[in-house]
Amino acid sequence: MTHLQTGLSPETIEKARLELNENPDVLHQDIQQVRDMIITRPDIGFLRTDDAFILRFLRARKFHQTDAFRLLAQYFQYRQLNLDMFKNFKADDPGIKRALIDGFPGVLEKRDHYGRKILLLFAANWDQSRNSFTDILRAILLSLEVLIEDQELQINGFILIIDWSNFSFKQASKLTPSILKLAIEGLQDSFPARFGGVHFVNQPWYIHALYTLIKPFLKDKTRKRIFLHGNNLNSLHQLIHPECLPSEFGGTLPPYDMGTWARTLLGPDYSDENEYTHTSYNAMHVKHSSSNLERGCSPKHMTRSQSVVEPGTLKHEELGHYSK
Incomplete structure (x- = not known):
C-alpha cells in the first residue's frame, strides 16, 4: 500500500484492485503517465495536477489512462467554458x-x-x-x-x-x-x-x-x-x-x-x-x-419482492456494481 491509499480499509483496497484495476505497485507510474499527457492539450488550463487529484480520475475510469486523461481534460474544459458557474464556487455564495x-x-x-x-x-x-x-x-x-x-x-x-x-x-x-x-x-x-x-x-x-x-x-x-x-x-x-x-x-x-x-x-x-x-x-x-x-449501512437480508418496473430498467446482473 502506498501513502496514496492511506486510510482505506483492506476491503476497499481489494475492491479497488478487483473492480478498478488499481495496483499499488505501479500507482505512481499510472499517475505520471496521465500527467505526461497534459502537454497535448495546451488549450486547457490544468489548475491542479497533484497525485491525489489525478488518482480520482484514474479510479473513475478504471485505470484506463487515456480515458482518465480525457476526463481530466473535460473537467477543466467544462469550467473554462462555463466560467460564470464557477465564480465564487463555495457554500456561502x-x-x-x-x-x-x-x-x-x-x-x-x-x-x-x-x-x-x-x-x-x-x-x-x-x-x-x-x-x-x-x-x-x-x-x-x-x-x-x-x-x-x-x-x-x-x-x-x-x-x-x-x-x-x-x-x-x-x-x-x-x-x-x-x-x-x-x-x-x-x-x-x-x-x-x-x-x-x-x-x-x-x-x-x-x-x-x-x-x-x-x-x-x-x-x-x-x-x-x-x-x-x-x-x-x-x-x-x-x-x-x-x-x-x-x-x-x-x-x-x-x-x-x-x-x-x-x-x-x-x-x-x-x-x-x-x-x-x-x-x-x-x-x-x-x-x-x-x-x-x-457511518456505513450494514447489509441485511431482505426479501426481494416480484415487481413490475419500466421495461429494461432492471436487466443488469450487477445491480450495484459498475461496468465500464
Whole structure:
C-alpha cells in the first residue's frame, strides 16, 4: 500500500484492485503517465495536477489512462467554458447557499450496502422564484467536490434518487434542453465520480417525455444505470435496501431533514436563512459534525419482492456494481 491509499480499509483496497484495476505497485507510474499527457492539450488550463487529484480520475475510469486523461481534460474544459458557474464556487455564495438550504442536494448519513453515498433530490422543492436551475446544479457539483475528497467514495461511488412527487408540469417546463445538457455535461462527462445508479421515483408522464428528450445526450452506460420506478418502491428496494433509506422511500430511517447537508457545509452560516427552509420533511435533527455523515449501512437480508418496473430498467446482473 502506498501513502496514496492511506486510510482505506483492506476491503476497499481489494475492491479497488478487483473492480478498478488499481495496483499499488505501479500507482505512481499510472499517475505520471496521465500527467505526461497534459502537454497535448495546451488549450486547457490544468489548475491542479497533484497525485491525489489525478488518482480520482484514474479510479473513475478504471485505470484506463487515456480515458482518465480525457476526463481530466473535460473537467477543466467544462469550467473554462462555463466560467460564470464557477465564480465564487463555495457554500456561502448566495445562490448556492439558497439551493443547499432548500435541500439541493440531500445527502444521507448512511451509505448503501455497497458503500456508496446516496444523494437525494426532492424535485417539488424547487421554488423557481428563489433558485435558478444553474444554482441548483452548482450546489450539486460543489457537494460532489466535497464528497469526492473521501477516497472510499472515489472507489465505491454514488447513487442519486430523484423524487418527482408533486413536481408540476409548469416546473417541468423550465427544464429546457440547454440546461439539461449543461447538467449532463457537468455530471456525466466532466466529473470524476462513479455513479452506480440514478433512480426516478413517482415520476409523472411528462418526466417520461423529458427523459426521452435527453436520451440522445446520454452515454449507453449511463442509460443502463437509470431506473424508472414510478410509485413501485419494491423495485427500488431490490437495488437499495430499506435499511439505508428514509421513510419517504419506504425505508426504515426517519424522514429526511432537508437541512442535514446544508448544515454540514454552511456551519454557523446555516441559520441565516432558516426561515426559508422547506419543512415538509424536517422530522429529525442531526449534529453538525460531518463525521456523522460517513457511518456505513450494514447489509441485511431482505426479501426481494416480484415487481413490475419500466421495461429494461432492471436487466443488469450487477445491480450495484459498475461496468465500464
